[in-house]
Amino acid sequence: MSKKNITTLKKIATELGVSISTVSRALSNHPDISDETKQRVNETAKRLHYVPNLFAKGFRSHKTSTIGVIVPDISHYFTSTLLKGIMQEAELNGYKVIVSESRNNEYKQAEMLQTMNQFGVDGILLSLARTTTNFDEILNTLAIRPLILFDKVSTKVPCTQVVIDEEDAAFRAVQHLIQLGKKRIAIIKETEKSFNSEMRYLGYLRALKTNNIELDESIVLSSEDISMQQGKRLGTVLISMKNRPDAVFAITDSAAIGVIKTLNKNKISIPSEIAVVGFSNNISSIIIEPKLTTIDQPGNKIGEIAFRYLLEEINNDTQISNKTIEIKTNLIVRDSSFKSD
Template identity: 40%
Template sequence: MMKQATIKDIAQLVGVSASTVSRALKGSPEISEETIKIVQETAKRLNYFPNKAALSLLHFKTRTIGVIVPNLGYSFFSTALEGIEEEASKRGYTVIASQSLESEEKEIRNVIDMKRSGVDGVLISLAQYSSQLNHLLELQSQMPIVLFDRVSDNIHCSKIFVNNTAGAFSAVEHLIKIGCKRIAYMAGPKNLLISNRRKDGYSMSLYRNKMKVDEKLIVHCEFSHTSAMRAALKLLKSKDRPDGIFAISDRVAIGAMAAAKKLNLRIPEDVAIIGFNDEPIAALVSPSLSSVRQPAKVIGQMAAKLLIDQIEADKVFTPVIKSYMTRLSIRESTKRK
């Protein structure tokens, strides 16, 4: 188990002091060309790189950021994490990621762990029922935070997400265009912001097409297959059943597909279905699922960029709200002849 080389090792080898090595490594002008050359060569030979802990101690910064997401198994989040890591790495930051598994309790524990790890800031996408946001407000009093995707209006900070309203609008417009007359919205938890934004887009589209919003066609469920399927079954069994469903996520949409099949309804002829996120799974189910695509990686990159900008800003930082456009991925589940 080889010990890492330190500045002192180089100093001893070259025969100068540690401070000279430190300066030479950054090519300081007050060090002679010759010394710089030999120090840098020795450093490379010893495979030297600075000890993170020592730097942290000196600068009160760890150059580490935390990420808390509901579940990395959702490809939206693992792809966003990819973007986050890319941006962080580019700027010399390390990322520590953790999953709340949609539990607020676990999210709180994650926040505590992040504090103890001494991160410089945290990127968060909220768990589905996170409503008591005290843990985040408290965290925010100690370090910058940035919310992405699953954000909240009750926290004043930078936020990155897609234009959920517009995304939902385009999905519902698409359903109407292929001939749907009664369109349902399978929403998420009632207090979840993205769920309500998408509901706005849903309503706007109906309104624009002079269709009225029927509250019975708006059902709430959790982000799980069984919860979605149960809700969809109830919806599709009602006498005035919908002939189109816009679901808050692909997994919920797939729950709806399962319900439709159970009731022997044809997709998309009897009921067309469209989801949100455009996860790989959407292309793999049968019939393949239309969906609203989010630029997950870009969202991750931008979220990380804003967080790091804020960490490195010396003056007061004004929160930035940034939203991206979505794109429809049309597949079999909404392809009518």
């Protein structure tokens, strides 16, 4: 349909010989409009394929019943579980969701925030790009509408933040390996100082300290991209060492699976020679052999709770919260760290 044929309230009003205000109120089921008029207006609107302009309606009412969601990478399995939780909860509450991807680029992230503000969304859920160093656009947005950080967050933004127990989860993962008798435990983490990576590294360090195991920085490996490919590469680095580790904790399942593939290729027994633990519990963790021990991140639950807190702030114009909601995780023990009798 060309632009000149788009049906407007004015077009419906002209066809029926009533005012634009009458059409608008009839479509909104206003009690002042008779049932007969409502029926005529709705039938005409349907025949002319009228589609309401939500943003124009939002401009008038200062509410669009729409939220914006910005994530670093929409292709990740964990991200899909977050989005599913958000969208399910949004639908239950009569909200629509606009999803955008920053591609882990802070400039793209700032651009998306500007776009969401221009759309007039009621609130924004933001998972930070890995390289975020400039928080100006985030703080500007926070000054004009509710904004909540989730999953990838920062202490530099004074808003509600929904996260998992990153440090404690990593501590439990490494503690599990130590309880199996492993003493030389490598870690694969991010090069960039992302909140998630740093918190998981702190958990790793705490587990070593708790068990009086000295940190060996030669088996602390970092990569900007914590992918399966990098897991394979860093796994090769680890098994090439004269004094190999007897376990590997990777801060993502993808990297852990890459390590397993390298160990399998080199016929290194898992877990007796080298045990492996990942983080996320994505679908691939039960496909790889041996199946991967991992921290289960409840993405659906995180998404649901993030939306609920955002809705609470949308409905409470006078008070913006500044608190951290921490979601508990579970360690899922599988064959990569535990060999059944």
